[in-house]
Amino acid sequence: MALDPAFIGRSYPPTPAYEVGREKIREFAEAVGDANPAFTDPAAAKALGHPDVIAPPTFPFVITYRAAAQVVMDPELALDFARVVHGDQKFAYTRPVRAGDRLTVSVTIDNIKSLAGNDILTVRGEVHEESGEHVVTSVMTLVSRAPEGE
């Protein structure tokens, strides 16, 4: 059954703060094979004008993906997660994520549409530092494929 468009605009409360540590950034940078010293060496990051090591551009997904679980698991929305694939992903950065950040994510359902039996769900996560400073906006599209034979 198609998702109810009445859920467009639904917002979820901000997530508890996620504290970004230098070693978590290092672990992520190593996992994507990226040796840029701005991710691991505070002196190199400072030379570029950052107060501490920064995270690779796709790192915020680690946090926004967890936050999006509120939507995916929302019993009222009733999304069939077994059929969900990640359709697209966008980030708009006010500044890079950096070590020492305490980040909360406020999730909103921006859009729901049906296309050829597939449900297409656009989920926006606004990532703020605990101080209130905006860091990055993540917009992901989740596609819930139509069950076979429908």
Add this chain to the structure above:
Amino acid sequence: MPTAISYDEVEVGQELPAGVFPVRRATLVQYAGASGDFNPIHWNERFAKAVGLPDVIAHGMFTMAEAIRVVTDWLGDPGAVVEYGVRFTKPVVVPDDETGATIEVTAKIAAKLDDRRARVDLTAVSAGQKVLGMSRAVVQLA
């Protein structure tokens, strides 16, 4: 300024140095751990085939992370990426052998924007197929 690349020296159509990124099963296990995305389609061949995939596939977010390295290596400062978006069009299939798969990334300057920014269009190919679509970044230049 954070990046050494000057807006004035950049031209539309200019190619960035390309990148070739290997991805093996072990790479995906490492990425799963670092990212927290433990979906078994990224490490369990039996499970991947049961849901209709040809084999284990890379995380789309892993491919997205590799593609932007062409831009951040060129910029020097990864913090100069202002926007970045991709569409996941085809999976990167990662066989269980010594070589695994490769992701080949090319990028070019697509447009010069206001405020000394530029749009970079990316192409990522694995096994001869485009794996990302609409893959674009906006960067802040000096």
